Amino acid sequence: MPVPDSTSILTVRNLNVSFARSTLKAVDGVTFTLGAERLGIVGESGSGKSTLGRAIMKLLPSSAKIEAEVLDFAGTSLGKASEKQMRKLRGNEMALIMQDPRYSLNPVLSIGSQVAEAARLHLGLGRGEAYKAAARMLERVRIADVERTMRLYPHQISGGMGQRVMIAMMLLAKPRLVIADEPTSALDVSVRGDVLKLLDELVTENNSGLILISHDIRMVAAFCQRILVMYKGRVVESLVKLEDAKHPYTRGLIAAMPDPRHPVRRLQVLDRKSIDAVEVRS
Amino acid sequence: MIEVEKLQVAFGKGNNLKQVVKSVSFTVTKGESLGIVGESGCGKSTVLRSLAGLDRHWTGRISLAGQTVDKNRTIEQLLLAQMVFQDPYGSIHPRHRIERVLAEPLRAMKKGTGWDRVPQALERVGLPVSFAQRFPHELSGGQRQRVAIARALMLEPKILLLDEPTSALDVSVQAEVLNLLSDLREQKGLTYVLVSHDLSVIAHMCDRVLVMKDGIFVDELDKADLEAGRTHADYSSVLFQSSFL
Numbered sequence: 001m002p003v004p005d006s007t008s009i010l011t012v013r014n015l016n017v018s019f020a021r022s023t024l025k026a027v028d029g030v031t032f033t034l035g036a037e038r039l040g041i042v043g044e045s046g047s048g049k050s051t052l053g054r055a056i057m058k059l060l061p062s063s064a065k066i067e068a069e070v071l072d073f074a075g076t077s078l079g080k081a082s083e084k085q086m087r088k089l090r091g092n093e094m095a096l097i098m099q100d101p102r103y104s105l106n107p108v109l110s111i112g113s114q115v116a117e118a119a120r121l122h123l124g125l126g127r128g129e130a131y132k133a134a135a136r137m138l139e140r141v142r143i144a145d146v147e148r149t150m151r152l153y154p155h156q157i158s159g160g161m162g163q164r165v166m167i168a169m170m171l172l173a174k175p176r177l178v179i180a181d182e183p184t185s186a187l188d189v190s191v192r193g194d195v196l197k198l199l200d201e202l203v204t205e206n207n208s209g210l211i212l213i214s215h216d217i218r219m220v221a222a223f224c225q226r227i228l229v230m231y232k233g234r235v236v237e238s239l240v241k242l243e244d245a246k247h248p249y250t251r252g253l254i255a256a257m258p259d260p261r262h263p264v265r266r267l268q269v270l271d272r273k274s275i276d277a278v279e280v281r282s
Numbered sequence: 283m284i285e286v287e288k289l290q291v292a293f294g295k296g297n298n299l300k301q302v303v304k305s306v307s308f309t310v311t312k313g314e315s316l317g318i319v320g321e322s323g324c325g326k327s328t329v330l331r332s333l334a335g336l337d338r339h340w341t342g343r344i345s346l347a348g349q350t351v352d353k354n355r356t357i358e359q360l361l362l363a364q365m366v367f368q369d370p371y372g373s374i375h376p377r378h379r380i381e382r383v384l385a386e387p388l389r390a391m392k393k394g395t396g397w398d399r400v401p402q403a404l405e406r407v408g409l410p411v412s413f414a415q416r417f418p419h420e421l422s423g424g425q426r427q428r429v430a431i432a433r434a435l436m437l438e439p440k441i442l443l444l445d446e447p448t449s450a451l452d453v454s455v456q457a458e459v460l461n462l463l464s465d466l467r468e469q470k471g472l473t474y475v476l477v478s479h480d481l482s483v484i485a486h487m488c489d490r491v492l493v494m495k496d497g498i499f500v501d502e503l504d505k506a507d508l509e510a511g512r513t514h515a516d517y518s519s520v521l522f523q524s525s526f527l
Contacts, residue, residue, distance in 0.1 A: 044452045045423075159322070188321045188479050193524045215452050256457035258486030260508040266464065267457035267486070 013070035028233035040224030048233040095170035101162025112150025122173035160191035289342040304497040315474035317488030364434035368446035370426035381414035424455035
């Protein structure tokens with residue numbers, strides 16, 4: 001185990017995001033720091049978790065207003081960075097892995113040329129070199145028969161394989177920060193574990209920080225060292241263990257998941273009124 | 283209620299022939315809820331589609347409510363089983379109002395126009411009656427799945443076939459839909475066949491679970507097995523572990 005970097009990779013203080021002229025904040029006063037660790041962000045659809053991930057990458061549409069006291073990534077202030085500087089950072093220093101490989105891979109390019117393209121752009125390699133680097137990386141993500149797979153197109157490979165190709169592409173440049181937005185929710189349970197393990201292995205190897213965004217609180221708890229729970233754009237609770245959950249929203253989310261080891265006749269549903277009441281008071 | 287004997291389904295011809303379901307047999311008694319779990323491509327949805335009468339090239343014997351059904355079914359046989367699909371975005375006509383979506387099955391089965399039964403159907407799944415005038419895009423995913431369940435119940439079937447009914451939904455909304463399904467089963471004495479890749483959903487809903495792999499059932503688990511985490515085949519223990527990361 002390498003000693004974790006004591007310097008933080010990402011510092012976020014009081015981050016707000018709103019869209020167009022709406023006064024509603026999609027992300028509302030979020031503050032956290034990330035070192036070389038695995039941080040989970042959990043919440044329902046519409047809680048602002050994906051918007052937060054995209055705001056850090058500055059990948060939101062131009063109608064979005066991003067305001068933050070501090071938004072520092074490895075010494076550079078992202079708040080002030082121009083689009084040109086951001087382009088240099090994205091892919092090289094920070095990477096985003098999205099939910100469904102079917103939509104995030106280019107359907108008309110073969111797997112090999114897509115991964116090699118990433119190597120050419122981010123590592124500045126020549127054509128032949130890039131191809132070799134791509135092959136090595138695909139081998140690292142445990143793709144069997146690399147030579148054959150590199151000639152295939154995205155529609156010819158399975159979802160689990162596609163997500164591994166995405167991981168290979170994103171982690172080729174050894175980014176300091178990896179944001180994985182629901183990386184496994186399009187996948188079968190049986191391949192979910194493999195993909196997560198792989199992601200963890202590569203991130204630890206590069207000593208980088210990982211933000212895992214998901215709605216599956218139990219999976220996040222098993223995988224991440226720290227969890228932020230988001231509700232209506234705000235971080236309502238920061239947890240290390242699920243057992244410590246105090247906020248009614250977090251507890252509601254945990255109770256809503258069926259667990260065969262503790263069967264119940266009816267699943268608990270979120271009592272949104274009491275959650276909102278707690279939120280107003282705090 | 284359901285008896286299936288040596289069901290086989292194959293797609294393609296000649297060299298491309300792919301045996302998707304390889305001779306499976308099972309029975310479901312009245313009021314029981316059976317779960318089928320497995321990975322993508324193991325043939326679990328194909329079994330369900332054959333039961334519903336959507337796939338017509340199966341061989342073997344299927345009997346619903348005591349009568350053996352043919353590949354081409356009569357209206358009476360079609361009324362026995364209804365299906366709820368995975369994706370509420372894809373299974374409801376985007377340009378029909380909810381009332382028309384709900385009335386459609388009755389009209390299709392020549393049981394009148396169906397308009398008068400719409401309010402009752404919406405109430406049954408816990409939606410306000412005013413939703414009848416809305417279009418599908420004006421509803422959330424969970425509400426849309428409720429409409430899909432209401433539509434399946436329009437014909438008062440005895441059997442409900444559920445193909446991944448909650449995998450497109452958030453956990454909190456999933457809990458609401460699963461509760462609705464268990465309430466309906468109790469009220470109406472329905473028989474369920476539920477297909478999913480999520481073992482925890484299946485275990486919550488079903489009395490008995492069949493584990494499917496490559497077109498055959500490799501394991502059968504009952505409530506006690508699930509609670510204790512007991513499995514009888516290597517594959518199902520792998521599946522068990524990966525479900526509880």
